[in-house]
Structures are given as C-alpha cells and as structure tokens.
Amino acid sequence: MANFGDYQFEIYLNGLSGVMPTMPMTYAELEERGSRALDPWLLSYVAGGAGDEHTQDLNVSVFDDWGLIPRMLVDGSQRDLSVELCGMTLPSPLLMAPVGVIGVCAQDGHGDLAVARASARTGVPMIASTLAADPLEDVASQLGETPGFFQLYTPNDRELAESLVHRAEKAGFKGIVVTLDTWVPGWRPRDLTRSNFPQLRGLALENYFSDPVFVSRLARPPREDLQAAVGTWALTFGNPSLTWKDLTWFRSMTSLPLILKGIMHPEDVRRAVDGGVDAIYCSNHGGRQANGGLASLDMLPDVVEAAGEIPVVFDSGVRSGDHIVKALALGARAVGVGRPYVYGLALGGEDGVVHVLRSLLAEADLLMAVDGYPRIADLGPAALRRR
Ligand SMILES: Cc1cc2nc3c(=O)[nH]c(=O)nc-3n(C[C@H](O)[C@H](O)[C@H](O)COP(=O)(O)O)c2cc1C
Numbered sequence: 056m057a058n059f060g061d062y063q064f065e066i067y068l069n070g071l072s073g074v075m076p077t078m079p080m081t082y083a084e085l086e087e088r089g090s091r092a093l094d095p096w097l098l099s100y101v102a103g104g105a106g107d108e109h110t111q112d113l114n115v116s117v118f119d120d121w122g123l124i125p126r127m128l129v130d131g132s133q134r135d136l137s138v139e140l141c142g143m144t145l146p147s148p149l150l151m152a153p154v155g156v157i158g159v160c161a162q163d164g165h166g167d168l169a170v171a172r173a174s175a176r177t178g179v180p181m182i183a184s185t186l187a188a189d190p191l192e193d194v195a196s197q198l199g200e201t202p203g204f205f206q207l208y209t210p211n212d213r214e215l216a217e218s219l220v221h222r223a224e225k226a227g228f229k230g231i232v233v234t235l236d237t238w239v240p241g242w243r244p245r246d247l248t249r250s251n252f253p254q255l256r257g258l259a260l261e262n263y264f265s266d267p268v269f270v271s272r273l274a275r276p277p278r279e280d281l282q283a284a285v286g287t288w289a290l291t292f293g294n295p296s297l298t299w300k301d302l303t304w305f306r307s308m309t310s311l312p313l314i315l316k317g318i319m320h321p322e323d324v325r326r327a328v329d330g331g332v333d334a335i336y337c338s339n340h341g342g343r344q345a346n347g348g349l350a351s352l353d354m355l356p357d358v359v360e361a362a363g364e365i366p367v368v369f370d371s372g373v374r375s376g377d378h379i380v381k382a383l384a385l386g387a388r389a390v391g392v393g394r395p396y397v398y399g400l401a402l403g404g405e406d407g408v409v410h411v412l413r414s415l416l417a418e419a420d421l422l423m424a425v426d427g428y429p430r431i432a433d434l435g436p437a438a439l440r441r442r
C-alpha cells in the first residue's frame with residue numbers, strides 16, 4: 056500500500072531543492088511560474104475558458120463552499136487511498152484528465168510521452184487524448200505497469216473512430232473515455248483574440264496522421280501535404296449529430312470499459328447507465344466549453360445518486376489535496392486534474408508532472424489522516440458541511 060504522505064518527509068529531510076529543485080509548493084506559484092514557461096499563445100489556450108470564464112472560476116471557488124469536519128482519535132496507522140475502477144485496483148483515486156496538445160507544452164514537443172512516463176512512475180493513470188503529438192502506440196509504450204485510458208474525440212467518419220479505438224485496444228490501453236461535450240470548441244475569447252486554433256492544428260494530429268483509415272481519405276500522405284491533411288482533419292474532427300442512439304455503437308466498438316465524459320445531468324447519467332457504460336465522468340471540461348453553467352462539483356452529488364452502483368469519475372477545478380478529498384466525500388470514485396499537471400510539465404517536464412502529482416497525493420493523504428478519515432471508505436457526505 057503506497058504511503059503518499061511520505062513525500063512530505065522526503066522534502067523535510069532533503070529540502071525541496073534536494074528533492075525537486077525549482078518546483079513550487081503551492082498551486083498559485085505553480086500556475087504563475089508554469090504560465091511564464093509557456094509561449095503566450097499556448098498559455099491563452101491552456102488557461103482560457105468559455106465566455107468570461109465565470110464557470111471556469113466557479114469550478115475552483117465552489118470547493119470553498121464545503122468544509123471537512125475533523126474527527127479525533129481515529130487510528131491513522133493504516134492509510135489506504137486505493138480505489139477500484141472498472142475492474143482495476145488503482146493505488147490512488149487521482150487521474151490525469153485528457154489534455155490535447157499536451158505535446159507542445161513540453162520543451163521538446165513530446166509532452167504526451169513525458170506525461171506517460173510520469174504516469175508509470177506515480178501509478179496515476181493517464182487518460183491520453185486523441186489530440187496528441189505522438190501516436191497512441193508510442194504513448195502506451197511509456198506507461199509501464201500503470202493502466203492507461205484512451206480518450207476518443209468521435210470523428211464524423213465512423214470507420215476512423217473504430218480504427219482509433221481498435222488501435223488503442225491493441226496498444227494496451229485499459230479503458231476508452233468518450234468525450235461528449237466537445238464536438239466543436241466552445242466560445243473561447245482568449246483563443247479567438249489570438250487566433251490560436253490555426254496555430255494548434257498541426258501540432259496534435261499524430262493519431263490521425265498515423266491512422267490507416269485517415270490516411271486513406273487523403274490524396275497524398277500528411278508529410279507531403281500537411282495543409283490538405285489538416286483541412287481533412289478539421290472537416291472530420293467532430294460529429295454534431297451524435298445522439299443517445301449512438302451509445303449502442305460506442306458500446307459495440309470495444310470490449311474495454313467504456314466511460315462517457317462530460318456528463319452533468321442526472322437524466323443523462325440514467326441514459327448512460329441504461330446503455331451499459333462502465334463509469335460516468337462528471338465534468339464540465341474545466342469550464343472551457345460552456346459558460347454560464349454550474350460548477351462541476353455542484354452537480355456531483357446528483358450525478359453520483361443517479362449513477363447508483365456505477366462509479367463516477369470527477370474533474371474540473373481540482374487544485375489541491377483538499378479538493379480531491381472533498382470530491383471523494385461527495386461520492387466521486389476517482390478525481391482528475393487537468394491544468395495542474397500541464398503547468399508541472401511546462402515547468403519541469405516529466406519530473407515536474409511527477410512532483411505535481413506526488414504533492415497532490417501527499418496533501419490529500421495527510422489531510423485525510425490528520426482529519427480522521429484515513430481510508431477512502433471512511434469518507435462520505437457526513438465528513439463535509441456546507442458553510
Ligand atoms: C489545454 C487543455 C486541453 C484539453 N484537451 C482535452 C482533450 O483533448 N480531451 C478531453 O476530453 N478533455 C480535454 N480537456 C479537458 C480536461 O480533460 C479536463 O476536463 C479539464 O481540464 C478539467 O479541469 P481543470 O483544468 O480545471 O482541472 C483539456 C483541458 C485543457 C486545460
């Protein structure tokens with residue numbers, strides 16, 4: 056059983072400079088310094104959200120509405136952060152949410168591989184985005200013993216969608232996450248101001264360019280005519296006409312666990328459960344897709360209730376160990392982070408991601424131990440009070 060709080064002792068004993076030179080210890084500093092490490096156009100893409108970013112900000116501030124109530128004289132000697140998800144035992148509930156274009160957030164342009172190696176070192180699963188700078192087979196090869204998930208953006212070319220999923224299965228991914236909330240990017244003023252998408256498009260399309268079905272749609276290979284390949288991708292990327300009827304198709308595509316990402320409404324949870332999904336992923340995409348909505352955490356209890364026995368994965372706004380613990384107490388089985396590990400990568404590459412993940416886990420582990428909830432099973436709504 057991993058004792059994630061030990062990271063604290065490593066730092067006390069050796070000093071932060073002896074453990075992870077130059078990496079920050081607070082999210083505020085991580086964001087500030089990570090932001091400076093990214094080119095301005097890339098930063099506006101990573102940090103930006105939909106509209107005036109009210110929902111994006113709410114995702115974070117909503118955690119302050121809840122407080123953990125400490126319990127005393129609870130035996131904290133046997134701590135356990137492990138969770139069961141889709142038939143797998145994970146050492147902790149933390150996940151790396153899919154981040155397209157993570158490749159170019161690393162100095163060498165291979166951020167997908169660095170994140171996969173960080174996953175191998177920490178046991179924190181990576182959900183690898185369709186939008187990657189390296190083909191999914193290369194990403195999978197770096198995951199070591201840690202199970203990985205492949206996130207599908209469903210193209211409007213069904214044969215291509217099936218090809219991507221079958222490649223992910225063959226490469227050894229252990230689950231398929233279908234993102235439902237992004238068949239087109241939301242209204243993102245920061246990207247519109249800087250005309251970001253044209254810059255981004257050629258940088259994260261390796262899963263398409265390495266796909267036999269996608270390449271068969273082109274007159275010439277992507278390396279010979281990048282512009283035409285990017286144009287074909289842009290016309291293929293999303294499918295606005297998908298409906299709940301297509302869940303049968305998604306389900307038939309794979310025997311791997313199937314997870315639907317972007318679910319916020321209890322009625323959608325029921326449809327997903329009826330359609331045979333293995334987990335629900337409650338998320339508002341970090342506030343990047345639609346402004347004016349509730350925080351993702353606001354809907355978590357209702358989503359959990361509607362899901363019944365089916366596990367719920369949660370993300371959007373998680374910045375610290377206490378956020379992880381609060382989401383778990385509200386019923387999440389596993390908790391994803393997005394931007395925190397992007398800034399870790401920008402600042403310190405693979406080591407930077409490892410530091411961010413270990414810090415989050417140490418903080419959560421120590422908080423649970425100090426507050427008298429040493430095992431995940433001890434956490435529930437009764438551990439929290441709304442202020
Ligand atoms: C730069 C960036 C790119 C993203 N790309 C994807 C993606 O390719 N697929 C996806 O399902 N979600 C994507 N997301 C959304 C994340 O998976 C996740 O839902 C969100 O980042 C969680 O919110 P947080 O950043 O506040 O932790 C992206 C998020 C960011 C910040």
Ligand SMILES: CC(C)CC(=O)C(=O)O
Pocket residue numbers: 155186237239240241340343
């Ligand atoms: C191409 C984008 C829509 C990828 C994405 O999911 C995001 O930027 O949040």
